[in-house]
Amino acid sequence: MLDALAHQGKFGEDYIRVLASAAGLLVSKDDLDHDGIDFTIKMPGRSSYGWSPRIDVQVKTTAKPKQRAAAFDFDGLNQSQYNKLAGPDFMVHRYLFLVIVPPRADQYAALETGGLLLRDVGYYTSLRQRDPIAAARTDRRVRVTVPTANVLTVTSLRGLVNPDTLRIQP
Structure with a gap:
């Protein structure tokens, strides 16, 4: 059997795979x-962005979320991991x-009628607007704010991969 942290991480990745499958996306x-x-999560086929629009994701999990106002403060990335995002x-x-x-x-899963x-629930954030850290180290952590409004759903995941899916069709 997996140790607790490996089990938690695997469940988080599987949670994302299930959500992507429900959204009709490829992982x-x-x-x-x-x-x-x-x-890498992609939408097969053509869009206004070209063939098979895609995103790259790092999946992290926590069983002890630190919620402050309308966001989670996540301290689970070291500087090197942070710089890769x-x-x-x-x-x-x-x-x-971030999968809570x-x-x-x-309690990870339950079979109901x-x-x-x-x-519980997955969230997303982009670090595109944040500056990488010079001389990043693996022994130092970086706090990342993950908005509670950024819930991962079938619709939001499709929108991250291909913003065309969020446009209202005439």
């Missing part, structure tokens, strides 16, 4: 996590996905 994973990306110098837009999980693994319930 791929590099054979080695070399540049801080857990998944921060700034505008990426061809493919990068996001941090229950404190106990036996209406179907399978995954707990």
